[in-house]
Amino acid sequence: MARVLNRLESYYDAVPRSAARAEELGPLTLFVREGEGWPYYARPALGYAGDVSAAEVDRVRARQRELGAPEAFEWVAETTPGLRAAVEASGLTVHEHPLMVLEGEGLAVPEPEGVTVRMVDAGDPVLASAVAAPYAAFGAEPAPTASDQVAARLTAGLTRLAAALDASGTALAAGQHQPVGAVSEVVGVGTLPDARRRGLGLAVTAALVADARSRGVELVFLSATDADVARLYGRLGFRTVATALIAEA
Template sequence: MVPVRDELFARLERFYDAIPRDGAHTEAFGGLVLFVRDGAGWPFYARPRLDATEPASAADVADVRRRQRELGLPEAFEWVHENNPELLAVARSAGLSVLEAPLMVLDPTALPSVTELSDVPVRLLDPAAPTFGADLAARRAVAAVGFAAPGTAVGGAGPAARDTALVELPLDALAEEQCRTESGHRISALAELPGQGAVASGMAMRVDDAAEIAGIATLPSARRRGLGAAITAALARRLLADGVDLVFLSAGSTEIARVYLRVGFRRVGTACIAEPA
């Protein structure tokens, strides 16, 4: 069952604060903390400080954005609305566009098997396999194509678009992914069709006994086959088997949230993601 609400939101806040810390240093700006990545990789965000004594102000947001521009970083902010409800109005008054994403937590008793959701096999990536680098590049390429066409509608972009989006990972980024996968802090998954290769992908990030599933994407040409749900279920089952007792995700829209309802996820709140309009 979903944890008690107050405990749940405290755990979510600790997770969001912890997940960037092994790859970034922090800079404090009033009620906000900016995570600045050390080395190559996807840039991080700013979010409310765990130890803040006052809510984040418009001045704090402006200071963070100025610093993000200085560093060449996206002006990105993330927070859980239930933990910091005042930040929504502050962000909008600063000219930021805010995505209010359904925040959903898994009820393990409602988790179906992967085969109940799709007849397409799902494979978890093995960091020791000689194909790990290519598999990881495929996961990222599927995500790039899938997120370029948001929603669940079937479209024309398929394996050819994925292959065009393929980018070989730098050796340091590949080594980081292997290390995190071997340690159980990262799990990646692919769904593959004969003759087409990877058509859906996703990942999970773990801190202690909590984990977030993210990056679930399906090539538009392969949609409406239950692949996103199957990827999500496969990741969730692995996490539960590894001892995780809090599995959660943020859906990009209420339409996409309906996919996760089929997998046993239940909405508990709202994850806010802000960036310039």
């Protein structure tokens, strides 16, 4: 399991660098978004598993405030066990999420009725709908340039997008995976509220896994919202190997 966690640490350090600059602040790395898009966070420097002080966390938080970035940290509990106490001593709230991996092909899931589940590319007419669906699933509005940003990442090979479409071509659910070498993370899978409980999220995730495997990805992983959602992903063959922690002000 240590080998899997080490591969995930390398991935976590690499994936933000396609759209952010890294500032090394002692034992922590702060990723600063270049241009528009979701803001990034701070996390342990690659290879660092020692203790972190509350003062070192405070230093990063001060830099985040200076930059107008969210005061947020993400890390794996089992890899950097000493960080949580420092983050909580600094006054942040820590949320736990099951960290799950899939090393095989993935288990088959029923094909949802009345929808088409497929990959979406940069020039696809359903792109805007597929980008908007996860935002709506979580009660948010996409930025005006969200589709353009995703299209650019699709063209660059930095992300892959799958959607479950109704007969009119409207996305009812969508999600992405972000490959870096032989590792990829499934992210942002969301289903419109009135289309839930039809297996659309699982079908989208299965399509993302199949696409990742077809591109040579060996290790697919994700962070589930909670234990109930983790059980759903378990139906695809994902298993919990650790705990992803997210700290926010």
